[in-house]
Amino acid sequence: MLNDPVAFSQQEVNLGFHEERDAREEELRHFLGGQVVVDLGAGRELFAYNLAHEHGARAYIGVEPNHFAQLDAASDAAKMPFYVVGEDMLSFLQRLPDNSVSLFVFGIDDFILQGAESYKKNVEAEMARVLHPQGAEIMGRDSILSPLGIAQYASFDVRNRTENPRYRIHSKEL
Numbered sequence: 001m002l003n004d005p006v007a008f009s010q011q012e013v014n015l016g017f018h019e020e021r022d023a024r025e026e027e028l029r030h031f032l033g034g035q036v037v038v039d040l041g042a043g044r045e046l047f048a049y050n051l052a053h054e055h056g057a058r059a060y061i062g063v064e065p066n067h068f069a070q071l072d073a074a075s076d077a078a079k080m081p082f083y084v085v086g087e088d089m090l091s092f093l094q095r096l097p098d099n100s101v102s103l104f105v106f107g108i109d110d111f112i113l114q115g116a117e118s119y120k121k122n123v124e125a126e127m128a129r130v131l132h133p134q135g136a137e138i139m140g141r142d143s144i145l146s147p148l149g150i151a152q153y154a155s156f157d158v159r160n161r162t163e164n165p166r167y168r169i170h171s172k173e174l
Contacts, residue, residue: 031136039104093126102135
């Protein structure tokens with residue numbers, strides 16, 4: 001017998017929320033587990049590093065030419081190998097071996113690459129070349145970059161919003 005039907009219905013809602021979150025967490029572990037993750041345009045924040053660490057990545061490389069010092073200072077508290085590269089993302093990608101890494105691309109949008117169509121295409125081609133066959137490219141929904149010829153696998157949101165999720169996953173593994 002139910003003592004409090006409102007509380008019981010809330011439990012059902014919460015259970016559904018947790019099941020959905022657990023499924024997303026499992027997908028992220030599948031794609032990031034054991035991977036070296038390269039964060040293009042890493043910025044000053046550690047969101048991408050934390051996402052990589054929490055989902056079993058082997059190492060994190062933040063590629064950030066503008067906020068190098070802030071990101072480098074944060075690497076002292078890292079719980080897994082953490083490298084910061086103060087370099088342009090295209091030149092860094094060109095130095096990586098084929099099929100070698102997973103990628104994060106957050107916050108690279110029109111205002112950063114405005115008028116740089118050939119540069120954008122070169123970066124996208126390099127992203128597709130270096131993306132590990134079992135890895136993923138995880139990007140913000142507004143990012144104008146996506147790996148050439150690699151389909152979107154899924155979309156998600158860290159707050160489990162189902163409408164207009166903030167992130168997209170691209171993978172060679174479909």
